[in-house]
Amino acid sequence: MTLKLFNTLTRKKEEFKPIKPGHVGFYSCGPTVYNFAHIGNLRAYLFNDTLKRILLFNGLKVKHVMNYTDVGHMTSDEDEGDDKMEKGARREGKTVWEVAQFYIDAFNHDVELLNIIPANIRCRATEHIKDQIDLITKLERNGLTYKTSTGVYFDTSKFEDYGKMARLSLDDLKAGARIDVDEEKKHPRDFLLWAFTVGKNKNHIMHWDSPWGDGFPGWHIECSAMSSHYLGEHIDIHTGGIDHIPVHHTNEIAQSEGAFQHQWVNYWLHSEFLILDKDKMAKSGENFITLKTLTDKGYDPLAYRYFCLNTHYRMKLSFSFENLDGAVNGYNNLIQKVRELKSQSQGEQIQINAPYHQQFLDAVNDDLNTPKALAVLWTVLKGEKLSAGEKLALANKFDEVLGLRLADIKQEEQGELDAESQALFNQRVLARKNKDFKESDRLRDLLKEKGILVEDTKDGQKWKKLS
Numbered sequence: 001m002t003l004k005l006f007n008t009l010t011r012k013k014e015e016f017k018p019i020k021p022g023h024v025g026f027y028s029c030g031p032t033v034y035n036f037a038h039i040g041n042l043r044a045y046l047f048n049d050t051l052k053r054i055l056l057f058n059g060l061k062v063k064h065v066m067n068y069t070d071v072g073h074m075t076s077d078e079d080e081g082d083d084k085m086e087k088g089a090r091r092e093g094k095t096v097w098e099v100a101q102f103y104i105d106a107f108n109h110d111v112e113l114l115n116i117i118p119a120n121i122r123c124r125a126t127e128h129i130k131d132q133i134d135l136i137t138k139l140e141r142n143g144l145t146y147k148t149s150t151g152v153y154f155d156t157s158k159f160e161d162y163g164k165m166a167r168l169s170l171d172d173l174k175a176g177a178r179i180d181v182d183e184e185k186k187h188p189r190d191f192l193l194w195a196f197t198v199g200k201n202k203n204h205i206m207h208w209d210s211p212w213g214d215g216f217p218g219w220h221i222e223c224s225a226m227s228s229h230y231l232g233e234h235i236d237i238h239t240g241g242i243d244h245i246p247v248h249h250t251n252e253i254a255q256s257e258g259a260f261q262h263q264w265v266n267y268w269l270h271s272e273f274l275i276l277d278k279d280k281m282a283k284s285g286e287n288f289i290t291l292k293t294l295t296d297k298g299y300d301p302l303a304y305r306y307f308c309l310n311t312h313y314r315m316k317l318s319f320s321f322e323n324l325d326g327a328v329n330g331y332n333n334l335i336q337k338v339r340e341l342k343s344q345s346q347g348e349q350i351q352i353n354a355p356y357h358q359q360f361l362d363a364v365n366d367d368l369n370t371p372k373a374l375a376v377l378w379t380v381l382k383g384e385k386l387s388a389g390e391k392l393a394l395a396n397k398f399d400e401v402l403g404l405r406l407a408d409i410k411q412e413e414q415g416e417l418d419a420e421s422q423a424l425f426n427q428r429v430l431a432r433k434n435k436d437f438k439e440s441d442r443l444r445d446l447l448k449e450k451g452i453l454v455e456d457t458k459d460g461q462k463w464k465k466l467s
Contacts, residue, residue, distance in 0.1 A: 037106075041273035057361070110290075
């Protein structure tokens with residue numbers, strides 16, 4: 001196995017070597033459950049799923065942990081603004097607990113529709129308060145924290161490599177600092193570990209006792225605490241969106257390595273934005289499109305998955321319904337081809353064609369190159385040297401990575417035509433036999449107007465009803 005992944009930490013592709021041979025510890029940042037996930041968010045989870053499927057495809061055992069942020073995440077990544085959970089509760093007239101459960105269920109429903117393999121462990125921040133307090137205690141013992149009247153902060157000046165992944169310098173950060181909410185902060189990028197229920201947080205709904213006083217955790221601490229709880233203090237892979245690099249993941253590295261006193265994560269992978277009208281899709285803007293938006297318009301969720309697979313995860317993906325329609329056409333052609341292969345390969349005993357299998361493996365092992373992998377699939381399906389059974393076997397094998405549920409597609413059922421359509425079809429067969437191509441084209445167009453598509457194949461004319 002030679003799997004190469006682009007490591008954000010080093011800005012280069014590196015051969016993946018797990019800490020424990022044959023096993024992978026994998027943590028991915030999950031949703032903040034105060035609203036529906038939009039399709040930009042879901043692109044990131046499709047990327048996580050593709051990564052996991054490729055690891056499994058290479059014969060590795062994967063322990064995947066993902067969090068649900070159900071407390072402590074402010075509307076700004078820099079610990080400012082309102083708590084997102086409380087904002088959601090006010091908006092909907094529910095308790096924060098009810099809001100969290102509703103949107104966890106909604107997210108899991110989207111995951112199922114997109115055929116995303118659920119994480120082995122899905123954990124909630126509110127269920128791991130003790131782990132977060134324990135981690136802050138370690139940081140305190142290591143001299144990396146200080147208290148203000150509003151909370152406990154991480155002192156970034158005490159962590160030598162702060163900002164290393166984002167390529168940030170403390171001098172630049174100080175020069176570009178804006179006015180901070182907490183004037184007692186020593187440095188602009190010092191971040192909150194534990195907030196006290198005072199001032200604007202006096203009536204915070206979710207709060208717990210701690211060695212420093214009544215309060216609640218900052219956003220960043222939960223991922224470090226929960227990942228180490230389930231995966232240990234040294235992890236193979238951590239993923240997220242590129243927007244996590246300058247703040248959230250930078251802070252995760254500082255607090256984790258500050259607590260553990262050694263490297264925390266070996267490989268950092270980040271997915272690019274889904275963009276709409278040149279802007280990233282965000283819950284705070286009007287360009288907020290959910291998976292339900294697509295399904296209500298008649299789109300198959302797996303067609304959106306196919307749309308995402310056609311662009312490398314490190315490339316921006318421009319969304320428009322026109323672009324999605326183009327992917328739908330490709331996806332529908334794939335479904336139809338698989339249906340035909342299932343009809344043509346009845347009873348055929350075959351083995352996987354090794355050269356094509358290797359081509360596919362080489363593509364996905366080159367930093368998850370799904371566009372190239374799809375090209376290999378289409379080369380197989382359009383080729384003339386492989387039997388129907390060989391093509392189908394390869395397609396099903398490749399789908400272990402692609403996740404398009406090709407094995408669930410029912411074989412093509414010809415059915416029957418009404419008398420008038422059957423007569424037109426028979427006339428076209430005769431016209432083709434007599435090489436009257438002008439007449440055969442006319443009859444094909446008449447059938448298409450009646451909702452019947454006629455195709456000329458090496459095995460003769462075939463028809464299918466248009467949906």
